[in-house]
Amino acid sequence: MLGLPESVTVALFDLDGVLTDTAxxxxxxxxxxxxxxxxxxxxxxxxxxxxxxxxxxxxxxxxxxxxxxxxxxxxxxxxxxxxxxxxxxxxxxxxxxxxxxxxxGVTPYPDAVAYLHAARDAGLGIAVVTSSRNGGPVLEAAGLTEFVAVRVDGNDIVERHLAGKPAPDSFLLGAELMGVGPAGAAVFEDAVSGVAAGSAGDFAAVIGVDRTTSETQPSPHAKDLAGAGATDVVTSLDRLRIGGQPEGAPQ
Ligand SMILES: O=P(O)(O)OC[C@H]1O[C@@H](O)[C@H](O)[C@@H](O)[C@@H]1O
CATH class of the missing domain: 1.10.150.240 (Putative phosphatase; domain 2)
Structure with missing residues (x-):
């Protein structure tokens, strides 16, 4: 569903650089x-x-x-x-x-907004897992709060003494709060440290989102995301939502 493995019922989105243009x-x-x-x-x-x-x-x-x-x-x-x-x-x-x-202000990426609508319509659980202590205000300014059932942010990481990305702890907490284990969740990440966290957590899918280029040509950053363990690397979530030729995870 939505370009994700069948087992996935929850989507764990990083925020800055995945949903909003705040990276x-x-x-x-x-x-x-x-x-x-x-x-x-x-x-x-x-x-x-x-x-x-x-x-x-x-x-x-x-x-x-x-x-x-x-x-x-x-x-x-x-x-x-x-x-x-x-x-x-x-x-x-x-x-x-x-x-x-x-x-x-904060601009949400149009492909991310379209993906959030499609995920919600398809019944996927939606969580945001961000290292930023400004996660709440950024989601609010982008008008995306209504999509998000669970938010794990930089304040939770500090208060719960969690290891930050590239450790998997914040994503594992997000999955747990959504009621699934890693096999039931997909991670969406634009940062190498975040992809490494998803990979270390053994999530069903780790989607590397490369916003550094609009080309389908692999960029150096796309290669770094693949090297950190992304199961797929895309330049836009439209490719997962609409389908088409996989851009693939460059070696
Ligand atoms: O300083 P904040 O808002 O708590 O954010 C911490 C980090 O949050 C991450 O989401 C960003 O990718 C980093 O660039 C940022 O440094």
């Missing part, structure tokens, strides 16, 4: 926050770090809870800072994220 807002806010800090510090070898780029975002920050993303990036660059600096960086990023949201 780009996170990227902008992180880029500004990191690049305000980096020129003023040195790494463990005494060098001024190179600026934070989109590829840093995809490799270390995308899909992970806020503090995990900061720590993963700083560790990759061999940068040591005190916990207060980590906290202030996270706060600065969040202020910027909320300011952009306030200014621009």
């Amino acid at each position: 780009s807002v996170h990227l902008t806010a992180w880029t500004e926050a990191f690049n305000n800090l980096l020129p003023d510090i040195v790494d463990d070898d005494g060098h001024t770090p190179a600026p934070f780029t989109e590829s840093d975002y995809r490799a270390h920050v995308d899909g992970r809870p806020r503090e995990d993303g900061i720590n993963a990036f700083l560790a990759a660059r061999r940068i040591t800072v005190d916990p207060d600096t980590v906290a202030k960086l996270g706060q600065a990023k969040n202020r910027r994220f909320l300011a952009i949201l306030d200014r621009d």
